[in-house]
Amino acid sequence: MAGHGEAIPMRSRAIGPLRGVADVPGDKSISHRALILGALSVGETRITGLLEGQDVLDTGAAMRAFGARVERLGPGDWAVDGVGVGGFQEPADVIDCGNSGTGARLIMGAMATSDLTVVFTGDASLRSRPMGRVTEPLALFGAAAHGRRGGRLPLALRGAANPAPVRYATPMPSAQVKSAVLLAGLNAPGETVVIEREPTRDHTERMLAGFGAAVTTEVTSEGRVITLTGQPELRPQAIAVPRDPSSAAFPVVAALLVEGSDVLVPGIGLNPTRAGLYDTLIEMGADITFLDRRDEGGETAADLRVRFGPLRGIEVPPARAASMIDEYPVLAALAATAEGPTVMRGVKELRVKESDRIDAMARGLEACGVAIEEGPDFLIVHGRGPGGVEGGATVGTRLDHRIAMAFLCLGLATRKPVTIDDGAPIATSFPGFVALMRGLGAEIHEGADAPLARAGA
Template sequence: MSVKIDYVVAPGGALRGRARVPGDKSISHRAIMLGSIAEGVTRIRGFLEAEDALATLAAFRRMGVAVEGPDSGRLTIYGVGMHGLKAPSEPLDLGNSGTSMRLLCGLLAGQPFDSVLIGDASLSRRPMRRVTEPLKQMGAKIETTPEGTAPIRIFGGRKLTGIHYQMPVASAQVKSALLLAGLYAEGETCVVEPAPTRDHTERMLLGFGYPVRREGKRVCLQGGGKLQGCDLDVPADISSAAFFLVGASIAPGSEVLLEHVGINPTRTGVLEILRLMGAKIEVLDPRSIGGEPVADLKVSYAPLQGIRIPEALVPLAIDEFPVLFVAAACAEGETVLTGAGELRVKESDRIQVMADGLKALGIDARPTPDGMVIRGGQLKGGRVHSHGDHRIAMAFAIAALRAQGPIEIEDCANVATSFPGFAELAGRLGLALEAVRRG
């Protein structure tokens, strides 16, 4: 029987000190994938040793890629080239990682062998047609369940042809999957985004020496090239830093310095939204590491005001909304989010699950089809369920800083998918969190 982990977080306190949160999850996934199909050796520092990224790593090992590590965030990948992957002898189990599954659909569509992608119960409920349908337009043969979910069967040996694809919904995962398939396609593959999404794939392809053309909302590449191994330094993940950005903003007496955080402009929506709410965040020593912008972020307590969140910022903060909802619960007045229907198909229905949890803690939180209306108020203690969603669990842990009583959070084992050591790091900064093992 698997061990269940619950969090019990005592109320009040402040966050103080300095910390470097784990490496960026999105960049860690892509570093493994591109390093594996590059020629030569790729050396990675700052790799995220969490379950999601390790699932990607295990998949490429099962396809014949030799990898040393990870050891303290260091990884050495011996690339096999564009056509050197071998057929896996069994289905590739990607655990809870939607990024792994969607991006691998694109990369494996161009291989000469068949493959099957599976995941845990949560991942097996997530929609995959948004990736599989445009891949079919390129000539891929892919089968899902009748509901459009995993398991996904990808048939090899198909000739892919580049397409010009207008994405109906902004999604970095769909864009990346199509670009990875485009590496193996004849002709040019172009993806047009309705709104900007994270551009780590494009930046990293350039870092591996593969030409990518960007023209406004359009990203294009030509198939048939090759990648060259390189050295990568993965910045700290802004999605993980977001919990402490919010925590220090809502807890009087707080001051935290978060080191070496990736501030890619397609990911900084959380900074802009918090600043619109009145947060005091300073960007210190901005620099570029391996083509990715990085800085230290200093955040101090400041009274927050409710706002109407600009829809243009939604795709730039899509993973940070669980903890942004906590900021809204602690703000003066009303916060309104629209244009975020994507949150309903994440690891959980993050709109409904956060609304239910905030209500259980005494906050007026009204879910809408594509967002939420939250009236700031006094958080009470209580018991909430994370539904196995790592970001929900961490968001409610941070909420305890402003609660009147303890907050108990059920089902927190999945925090390890993105933020190993969260409980210890949060405790070091001043959050009174106890992880309780059950079962």
């Protein structure tokens, strides 16, 4: 499994403008949910544009272990023959979720109201991440979890034999927690209610409605109140997965980093609960044009034309954090080349991602000659302006795909090359990242000590 074996050092350096078309893969969040809800429906769901990164493949393997037929028909083209709500069988072996916190937490929710016992594990990064934030609300349904200290994997989850619906207010903005509770509510009688004070990505609500579940969202004085009626018969769907805005962030930011660049990034999902990075980039002065806005599978999408230009540091509104939580690492890399400080507050969730992303970005940027300030819930990057970042460092990625890609992008604009200690985890979410970037003209090489060669040379 990618990210579990030998480390793959990589190095990037500045060489010239990036130009061309960046075809990024399908949305990871939607891909996970399409496989899980396809497995919980009755009949065959067809999925096109599925992200075939290791995280999503691990979720597909888990759905097979629960009894669904999951078949790859061609590149990005998959069929899922589901077993229906409440139809999961007990897996014969451990469910290995690899590097994916989304996969682990959503699958736990999907099985927590069935009379099954399932053991979950993952790679070293996932085994370090807290699962109590999901297992605690699942216990309200009647599920019982037994894991390592702090609720960490490996963990055995005993599903509720006689689940009861719950009303749950999420203590932190987390689409994973919200989605786990809603998926658990599918096999509970009556109405399950989730209340979130700050809105998070709403792919689960949208997709549940598309599969035929009765789900409503109301904005009240408590926040967003999502109500799901349990025990529906979900109808199979044809799902076209839009391209991932989180993956698109890397070629977009790379084009903004490298002088003279002009890159088209087509078909990017711009769900308003996911598009916070692009609002932030525009406020920084980024030259981004949104072309051919359209609807793709119930999600807003557009083609992005991105051109290099001077950027200024800003204070990112803390209320925006939930809509761009996965993009802060690459934003921090870009902020290093802006004029003035970029202030990111309300981002404590970054501390419990695949790595402590605040600490990982802070240490890596410092090594590249960038001044930073950090605290439990904030990161401030003091930008050095275009061409002002020294680079020349080897950065520890901590088994985190987004840290790895962020520093490879930064290395395209630093005075000296930037090396990352391990690029293998990139395959969990963006398996074609290096090839795509090389196709635009980037110079990225595997192996920290080998000489760099221009793509195609």
